[in-house]
Amino acid sequence: MSSSWLDAIRWTEDGLVPVIAQQAKSGKVIMFAWMNRESLSLTVAEGYAVYWSRSRGRLWRKGEESGHRQKVLGISLDCDEDVILLKVEQEGGIACHTGRESCFYRNLIDGQWQSVEPVLKNPEAIYKKS
Amino acid sequence: MSSSWLDAIRWTEDGLVPVIAQQAKSGKVIMFAWMNRESLSLTVAEGYAVYWSRSRGRLWRKGEESGHRQKVLGISLDCDEDVILLKVEQEGGIACHTGRESCFYRNLIDGQWQSVEPVLKNPEAIYKKS
Numbered sequence: 271m272s273s274s275w276l277d278a279i280r281w282t283e284d285g286l287v288p289v290i291a292q293q294a295k296s297g298k299v300i301m302f303a304w305m306n307r308e309s310l311s312l313t314v315a316e317g318y319a320v321y322w323s324r325s326r327g328r329l330w331r332k333g334e335e336s337g338h339r340q341k342v343l344g345i346s347l348d349c350d351e352d353v354i355l356l357k358v359e360q361e362g363g364i365a366c367h368t369g370r371e372s373c374f375y376r377n378l379i380d381g382q383w384q385s386v387e388p389v390l391k392n393p394e395a396i397y398k399k400s
Numbered sequence: 401m402s403s404s405w406l407d408a409i410r411w412t413e414d415g416l417v418p419v420i421a422q423q424a425k426s427g428k429v430i431m432f433a434w435m436n437r438e439s440l441s442l443t444v445a446e447g448y449a450v451y452w453s454r455s456r457g458r459l460w461r462k463g464e465e466s467g468h469r470q471k472v473l474g475i476s477l478d479c480d481e482d483v484i485l486l487k488v489e490q491e492g493g494i495a496c497h498t499g500r501e502s503c504f505y506r507n508l509i510d511g512q513w514q515s516v517e518p519v520l521k522n523p524e525a526i527y528k529k530s
Binding site for chain 2: 274275278288290292296297298299301302314344345346347348349350353355366367368370373374375376377378381382383
């Protein structure tokens, strides 16, 4: 397969592109992360989201520890060719490392960030070392 | 009102935070842009999205030229405190400068970015100089 679709993306100076992950069925925005060229290629090849972890400086197969993988159902590019939107099916229904469905679990209410989403699973149980 | 909610945000070195705009009613992700502290404060104060235009280096009241303002119905913060999600009502039903509802109008299909959204209004008509 030609990789001209990868060349169409306007990568940052660091070779990254911001990625929004959205539940395909509900439309809920669950996560924001980054990809580089290799991770986006792998995402397409494997059918599951592979990000670039800036903090760890390595490829990050979403769910590699938690088991909460993201099956990719659609990939969109914005008008400026510098942002990616993924439609995903979030395995386990949990995208956030806090054990919530979405990372965007705090709303600005009366001048304060207030948590409005339940913790579905204790993070200690999610990331328990075997 | 205390601005401690602004201090909670982990701004980039340039003093910015990435912002995802989503149609409140349909859940459709329509835009991605940036805000600085002032623009986010103004967004809350005015009730309509005010971004920071990195290309123009100035505040950008969404819709200031097109009339397609974004009424803000909700503001969420992610687990890392470095991404904002806006629930908006997009006036005119058009967020993209190409005249489409969403900036994410191209899907990756058979290894190519293919436009899957109609142009609702000719950009020349949207941005016509008076």
